[in-house]
Amino acid sequence: VAPPPEPDTHRVRNPRGQGDRLRVELLDAAAELMAVHGSIDKVGVRAVAAAAGVSPTAVYRHFESHTDLLWAAVQYSFDEFARAMAGAAASADDPYERLAAMGEAYMQFARDHRGKYRVMFSNRVPLPPRTEPVGMHAFDQLVAVVTEVLAARDDDRDPRFVSVQVWTWMHGIVDLMGSHGEVPDLWPDPDVMLAELRVRLEIGPRQH
Amino acid sequence: VAPPPEPDTHRVRNPRGQGDRLRVELLDAAAELMAVHGSIDKVGVRAVAAAAGVSPTAVYRHFESHTDLLWAAVQYSFDEFARAMAGAAASADDPYERLAAMGEAYMQFARDHRGKYRVMFSNRVPLPPRTEPVGMHAFDQLVAVVTEVLAARDDDRDPRFVSVQVWTWMHGIVDLMGSHGEVPDLWPDPDVMLAELRVRLEIGPRQH
DNA sequence: TGTACATCAGTGAACGCGCGTTCACTGATGTAC
DNA sequence: TGTACATCAGTGAACGCGCGTTCACTGATGTAC
Numbered sequence: 096v097a098p099p100p101e102p103d104t105h106r107v108r109n110p111r112g113q114g115d116r117l118r119v120e121l122l123d124a125a126a127e128l129m130a131v132h133g134s135i136d137k138v139g140v141r142a143v144a145a146a147a148g149v150s151p152t153a154v155y156r157h158f159e160s161h162t163d164l165l166w167a168a169v170q171y172s173f174d175e176f177a178r179a180m181a182g183a184a185a186s187a188d189d190p191y192e193r194l195a196a197m198g199e200a201y202m203q204f205a206r207d208h209r210g211k212y213r214v215m216f217s218n219r220v221p222l223p224p225r226t227e228p229v230g231m232h233a234f235d236q237l238v239a240v241v242t243e244v245l246a247a248r249d250d251d252r253d254p255r256f257v258s259v260q261v262w263t264w265m266h267g268i269v270d271l272m273g274s275h276g277e278v279p280d281l282w283p284d285p286d287v288m289l290a291e292l293r294v295r296l297e298i299g300p301r302q303h
Numbered sequence: 304v305a306p307p308p309e310p311d312t313h314r315v316r317n318p319r320g321q322g323d324r325l326r327v328e329l330l331d332a333a334a335e336l337m338a339v340h341g342s343i344d345k346v347g348v349r350a351v352a353a354a355a356g357v358s359p360t361a362v363y364r365h366f367e368s369h370t371d372l373l374w375a376a377v378q379y380s381f382d383e384f385a386r387a388m389a390g391a392a393a394s395a396d397d398p399y400e401r402l403a404a405m406g407e408a409y410m411q412f413a414r415d416h417r418g419k420y421r422v423m424f425s426n427r428v429p430l431p432p433r434t435e436p437v438g439m440h441a442f443d444q445l446v447a448v449v450t451e452v453l454a455a456r457d458d459d460r461d462p463r464f465v466s467v468q469v470w471t472w473m474h475g476i477v478d479l480m481g482s483h484g485e486v487p488d489l490w491p492d493p494d495v496m497l498a499e500l501r502v503r504l505e506i507g508p509r510q511h
Numbered sequence: 512t513g514t515a516c517a518t519c520a521g522t523g524a525a526c527g528c529g530c531g532t533t534c535a536c537t538g539a540t541g542t543a544c
Numbered sequence: 545t546g547t548a549c550a551t552c553a554g555t556g557a558a559c560g561c562g563c564g565t566t567c568a569c570t571g572a573t574g575t576a577c
Contacts, residue, residue: 108539108553117553136344140531151531153554161531217425217478234489256491260499267475270425281442283464291468295503316520316572325520348564359564361521369564 106148118157120147125168126175130210135165172211179204180233190243191300197240198265198289205269206285217270237262241298248301257296264292314356326365328355333376334383338418343373380419387412388441398451399508405448406473406497413477414493425478445470449506456509465504472500 124146128138140161144151158164183200187193205212241261242254268288275281293299332354336346348369352359366372391408395401413420449469450462476496483489501507 106554134342134344136342139529141529149553150555152533152556155532156553217482231489255489256499259489259491259496260503263475263479263496264472265475266479267471267473270478271471271474274425281439281463281467283467288467288471291464295468314521347562349562357520358522360523360566363565364520 122171133210133213330379341418341421
C-alpha cells in the first residue's frame with residue numbers, strides 16, 4: 096500500500112552554517128507527499144524523513160512536532176499557490192484578460208498539484224488554527240480584479256458577491272472533476288466549462 | 304484529541320435469529336464517525352465498535368476487515384443521500400419546483416451531514432474500487448429533472464452539460480462554505496447563493 | 512412438559528507492527544590561539 | 545601555519561502506544577426428543 100521507504104541516494108550532509116536547507120527539503124517532501132495522497136493523514140514524520148533521505152530524528156531539529164511540520168507544509172503550499180496566482184495576475188494589463196489568466200492559473204494549479212489543492216481547500220486541515228486564516232489573501236486578489244472588471248463593464252453588482260460566485264464555481268469544477276474523474280464520458284472539457292462560467296457570470300467584455 | 308472511547312450503556316445482546324441488527328448499528332456508528340471527522344482515516348475498527356457499545360472483535364462477525372467495513376459505510380451513506388434526493392424529487396409535480404426542491408435538499412444534506420457529504424464527494428475514498436461508481440445514480444436523477452425543465456422552457460441547451468454546471472456549482476458552494484466557514488463575514492446567505500445560481504444558469508421559469 | 516444440546520452473538524487476552532518521540536551519540540567543519 | 549576545541553547536522557537504538565487482527569472462550573436461547 097505505502098510506497099517503498101526509499102532511503103534515497105546517500106545525502107550529502109549540509110555544511111556548517113546551512114542546516115536550514117534541510118528544513119526546505121523537508122517541507123518540499125511533505126508537500127509532495129500530501130500531493131500524492133491528497134490527504135494530510137498519511138504524511139508521517141517517518142515518511143517525510145525517508146522522502147528527504149534523512150533519519151526521522153533529523154526532523155526534530157527543524158520542527159517541534161509532527162503537527163508543527165504539517166502546519167508548516169500547508170502554509171508552504173499556500174505560499175506556492177499565492178505565487179502562482181500573483182504571477183497570473185501580473186501577466187496581463189487588461190482587466191478581462193487578467194481575470195481570465197487567473198482563472199486558467201487556478202485550474203492549472205488544481206490540476207498539476209491536485210493533492211496540495213485538496214489539502215488546502217477541500218480536505219479541511221484537522222489541525223488547531225494558529226495564524227490568520229491563510230489563503231484569504233488570494234481571495235482578496237480576486238476581489239480586486241473583479242472590482243476592476245465590473246468597473247470596466249459599468250456593472251453595479253457587488254464585487255465580493257461576484258467573487259464568491261466565481262470562486263465557489265471554480266472550486267466545484269476542479270474539485271468534482273478531480274475526485275470523480277474516473278467517469279470520463281461525464282465531463283465536458285474543463286476549458287469549455289471555464290468559458291461558460293465567464294458567460295454565465297457575465298465577467299467578460301460586454302456584448303452589445 | 305480523540306473523543307473518549309465511550310463504552311456506552313450496557314448493550315442488550317441481540318436475540319438469536321437477529322444478529323444482523325448489529326451490522327446496521329455498526330454502519331450507523333461508522334457513518335456517524337465519518338460525519339464527525341469528515342474523513343475516513345480516523346474511523347478505526349476499535350472506534351466504531353466502541354461507538355456501537357461492542358468489543359472490537361464483534362465487528363469481524365459482520366465484516367471481513369476494516370476496509371470492508373469502511374466500504375459498506377460509504378455505500379450506506381450514499382444510499383441515505385440518494386433517498387433524500389429521491390424524496391425531494393417526489394415532493395413536487397412542477398419541473399421547476401422539483402429542481403428547486405432537489406437543490407434545497409442537496410444543500411440541506413450537505414449542511415446536516417457534512418462529514419458524510421465530504422466522505423462521499425470531497426474526500427476521495429482511498430479504497431480500491433469495488434462496484435459500479437455509486438452515486439452516479441443521483442446524477443442521472445438530476446439530468447432527468449433538468450431535461451424536463453429545459454423542455455418546459457423551450458430551451459435547447461444540452462441537459463447533461465447544464466446538469467454538470469448545476470452540480471459543480473452546488474458542490475463548490477457547499478464544500479467551500481463548509482470548509483472555510485470560519486470566516487463569517489465572507490459568505491453570503493446560502494439561500495441567496497442558490498437563488499442566484501438559478502438565475503445565472505437560467506433554470507427557472509422564463510421571464511418574458 | 513422437561514431436559515440435553517447445538518447454535519450463535521459477543522468477549523477478552525494477546526500478537527506483531529508502525530507510529531511519534533526521546534536520548535545519548537558521532538563525526539565533519541569552522542574558529543581561536 | 546598548525547592544532548585543539550566548540551559547534552552543529554544528522555544518526556541509531558529504544559520507548560510506549562494504539563492499531564488491525566486472531567484465537568480460544570462464554571453463556572444465553574431456541575430446538576429436538
